Amino acid sequence: MAGASAGGTGSGRELVIVGGVSGSGKSTVGALLAQRLEVPFIDADSLHPEANVAKMAAGLPLDDIDREPWLVRIGEVLAEHDSSGLVLACSALKRRYRDTIRSVEPSTIFITLSGPRELIAARMNARTEHFMPASLLDSQLAAFEPLEPGETGADVSVDADIDDIVTAAFRVVRPA
Numbered sequence: 160m161a162g163a164s165a166g167g168t169g170s171g172r173e174l175v176i177v178g179g180v181s182g183s184g185k186s187t188v189g190a191l192l193a194q195r196l197e198v199p200f201i202d203a204d205s206l207h208p209e210a211n212v213a214k215m216a217a218g219l220p221l222d223d224i225d226r227e228p229w230l231v232r233i234g235e236v237l238a239e240h241d242s243s244g245l246v247l248a249c250s251a252l253k254r255r256y257r258d259t260i261r262s263v264e265p266s267t268i269f270i271t272l273s274g275p276r277e278l279i280a281a282r283m284n285a286r287t288e289h290f291m292p293a294s295l296l297d298s299q300l301a302a303f304e305p306l307e308p309g310e311t312g313a314d315v316s317v318d319a320d321i322d323d324i325v326t327a328a329f330r331v332v333r334p335a
């Protein structure tokens with residue numbers, strides 16, 4: 160499993176990002192994980208500038224310049240929650256994006272969600288009310304860089320029942 164699954168301190172104040180490509184289940188798993196950890200949940204889509212959302216809704220992938228201020232803001236939001244803990248759903252596709260977030264909040268634990276393209280595409284296509292077109296999935300997959308050794312966290316497969324995914328994510332943060 161790439162990346163160190165260092166886990167948190169079990170303090171109930173962990174700062175966790177659930178990452179992965181669009182459609183991988185970040186919002187779904189993140190909200191359920193937050194419930195299990197008894198910490199707040201935020202979907203980083205709510206932190207995008209309107210221009211970013213409009214660009215994606217128009218079928219255009221974001222680039223590094225688009226994402227930079229968003230990633231800094233995500234780090235700030237995590238740091239603002241260091242007393243309560245937080246689970247934040249954020250794609251965090253590239254190593255350098257995760258480095259940007261860690262430069263603001265070094266204690267962030269990353270859980271990346273991954274699975275077969277066809278499975279994720281099917282889930283994206285089954286959605287009705289979402290701005291992100293399934294046509295952008297391949298650009299997301301092309302940009303995604305798995306966790307590297309030394310990055311705190313772990314990758315979790317989404318080719319499983321939702322409860323099993325959430326349990327696997329929980330054990331990354333709070334090892335048995």
Ligand SMILES: Nc1ncnc2c1ncn2[C@@H]1O[C@H](COP(=O)(O)OP(=O)(O)OP(=O)(O)O)[C@@H](O)[C@H]1O
Nearest residue numbers: 180181182183184185186187282286291319320321
């Ligand atoms: N384990 C799962 N089993 C079945 N359906 C799932 C699972 N995880 C997520 N889904 C469904 O797949 C779709 C995508 O999930 P979700 O919106 O959470 O992904 P996301 O990574 O947050 O996407 P985006 O980044 O585009 O917001 C949703 O309709 C969700 O209900």
Ligand SMILES: O=C(O)[C@H](O)[C@@H](O)[C@H](O)[C@H](O)CO
Nearest residue numbers: 180181182204221250251291
């Ligand atoms: O980094 C990105 O390209 C974006 O964050 C996307 O991942 C979207 O935010 C999300 O997938 C749609 O909800």
